[in-house]
Amino acid sequence: GEDVEQSLFLSVREGDSSVINCTYTDSSSTYLYWYKQEPGAGLQLLTYIFSNMDMKQDQRLTVLLNKKDKHLSLRIADTQTGDSAIYFCAESRWGDDKIIFGKGTRLHILP
Amino acid sequence: NAGVMQNPRHLVRRRGQEARLRCSPMKGHSHVYWYRQLPEEGLKFMVYLQKENIIDESGMPKERFSAEFPKEGPSILRIQQVVRGDSAAYFCASSRQGEAFFGQGTRLTVV
Numbered sequence: 001g002e003d004v005e006q007s008l009f010l011s012v013r014e015g016d017s018s019v020i021n022c023t024y025t026d027s028s029s030t031y032l033y034w035y036k037q038e039p040g041a042g043l044q045l046l047t048y049i050f051s052n053m054d055m056k057q058d059q060r061l062t063v064l065l066n067k068k069d070k071h072l073s074l075r076i077a078d079t080q081t082g083d084s085a086i087y088f089c090a091e092s093r094w095g096d097d098k099i100i101f102g103k104g105t106r107l108h109i110l111p
Numbered sequence: 112n113a114g115v116m117q118n119p120r121h122l123v124r125r126r127g128q129e130a131r132l133r134c135s136p137m138k139g140h141s142h143v144y145w146y147r148q149l150p151e152e153g154l155k156f157m158v159y160l161q162k163e164n165i166i167d168e169s170g171m172p173k174e175r176f177s178a179e180f181p182k183e184g185p186s187i188l189r190i191q192q193v194v195r196g197d198s199a200a201y202f203c204a205s206s207r208q209g210e211a212f213f214g215q216g217t218r219l220t221v222v
Contacts, residue, residue, distance in 0.1 A: 035213070042202060043154075043213040088153060092211075098167055099144065099204070099211055103153035 004102035006089050011108045018076040020105045022089030025070065029091040032065060033099065034074045037086045046074070046087075076107075084109045113137070115205050116185075117214035124193045124221050132188040132217045136205030142166075143186040144211065145178055148200040157201075160186060193221045 003025045012018040024032070030051050035043040049056045049063045049072075056063045062075040076083055086104040116135040124130050136143050141162055146154040156170040160180040171178065175193075180186040190197055198221045204211045 033211075042215040043204075045210070045212060048210065098156055098159055100156065101146075101154040 004089055004091055004100055006102040006105045008103065009106050011110055012079050013110045014079060014081060016079055018079045018107055020074045020087050022072040022102055023070055024091045026091060028093050031092045032072050033090040034063065035088040035090060037088065043088065079109060081109050083107060115203055115212050115214035117203050117217050119217060120215060122217055122219045126194060126221055127192050130190040130193050130219055132201050133185040134203030134214060135185040137212055140205035140207050142206045143180050144204045145188050146202045148202060154202060195221050197221050
């Protein structure tokens, strides 16, 4: 079946690294995504990774994929107040294209 | 290249009225998805359309909800005889080759 699980809340001090975790159940997932949603706004695609990759880095963002454990993580280095948002993990399969989302992790930045 | 455009941004309807939500995909994108986000919830897939075809409507309620994506013009999500439980944010996304981009959403309030 299709299921994407995330913890609902994460609190991090400004300047520290944030690590948001996600697990998925569909072993045929092809694309794994991280989206950011700020209050009252739509979803912004942050980054995505193909299932044949282990890691992808883009400036302050690092995505790690453990395909064996079906575990995806998003690391945000030097977390800033502007990073405060809900982060959604999502997956899709080639040929299906329907994107399945987790419930989102609300990242709270402590001063 | 404008992003995915949704209108209206906010829509208020009385119980029993019809709600029509519009979505114009990004230029060159021929796939449109509709998602519903309830307060404090993740995104739930509703329907996936290509031009003039419904590909997957497994997430659509069986009654009162319909969607279309005509050859010309935007995709329309129509909700007939709205009830309070239909109050939510409705997001549209368009994609090409696995990368999906979201609109800002339409926030429907049923009073």
